[in-house]
Amino acid sequence: MFEIFAQYLQSKIELSDQELKMIEEVCVVRKLRKNQYLLQEGDIWRFNAFITKGCLRTYSIDDKSTEHVLNFAIENYWIGDRESLLNGTPSRFNIDAIEESTLLLISKENFAGLMKSIPQFQDLVNLIIERSFVASQDRINNSISLNAEEKYIRFIEKQPQIALRVPQHMIASYLGMTPETLSRIRKQSAKK
Amino acid sequence: MFEIFAQYLQSKIELSDQELKMIEEVCVVRKLRKNQYLLQEGDIWRFNAFITKGCLRTYSIDDKSTEHVLNFAIENYWIGDRESLLNGTPSRFNIDAIEESTLLLISKENFAGLMKSIPQFQDLVNLIIERSFVASQDRINNSISLNAEEKYIRFIEKQPQIALRVPQHMIASYLGMTPETLSRIRKQSAKK
């Protein structure tokens, strides 16, 4: 279980055996069945979570009970609600498993401890957050610049692994369109 | 000029006189006339920039030559292209002054030096990036969940200072709609 995370870490930063052990000691394994929640709206999120197997999504629910997918995440990605984690406020989002999944959870406190004692780990975390921010900006740019078809094309170009793995209606939601619209776009695009 | 930045910093973190001086020494003042560029598409962005006066926008230009505003920033905000800064790649964005503005620029190298020698400063920067990420996620959520009117209402609720300060057609662009649509929405909303 931990092996995958260890490999991920060692591909990004140098870690002594002792440091690796420190990390392992604070990891808690969490297995989720398909459709099971990792986080529900209203809960406070207190972890950093790394996915070693499976696929999850973060989504919000509006007043018409429509779900809106904010993010997908698969193996070797981090997931969680940084807003709730940072501010200690109840989450406005839900996270659930699209496939049977396995995660490693590290509590906020233990995570802070790791960052303090392992500077490279701290740097890695900062880099990940910065990259996440840059990716978000790109997505915002797409959302205000592109039409439905262009959004879909960019998505499959940029995240083909995810495009193949998650149901189409969730992709539509992620792209901010209805499932019917995405279905028609795909039909059209296929012709070309 | 530096005074405003010093006050900002001291309201966020504890700094000795010496530390403050270290920061001051690497700040370069940059004044911009209205409409003047801070960054043009294709340039590589190598700074961290803090606004002490004025108002700027970051925007992209699509293949139909339409501008799309990604961000507005005013006094006491940071601005720049983190993607270009992080990756050393040519920027896909433009940044220009909506009003006559004054900024303090710190080169990437000097900035890294400050972060290394002043841990509180490093923490502050990380916090700002994390908050920026959280804000981006919120904006993405709005963009896939809300209709044009709701987007506008959220915007004026959340950023009233900016709403009052920038031209309406730029707000429309920021919200991903045409100026005509925003004009009609405002007329409608006024009735209620």
Next chain:
DNA sequence: AAAAGCACTTGATATATATCAAGTGCCTCA
């Protein structure tokens, strides 16, 4: 193997938003 439930598609229609084209008023600046 039958039944039920999804995910996706397709068609008809409605609606939101974009586009195009004037028109108005205000600000700038020569």
Next chain:
DNA sequence: TGAGGCACTTGATATATATCAAGTGCTTTT
């Protein structure tokens, strides 16, 4: 101070996308 140029508005129309309603074919469950 007057002429031009913006920013915004308004109207008419076009277009993209949403909504509603079936229908089809899988997959899962029993």
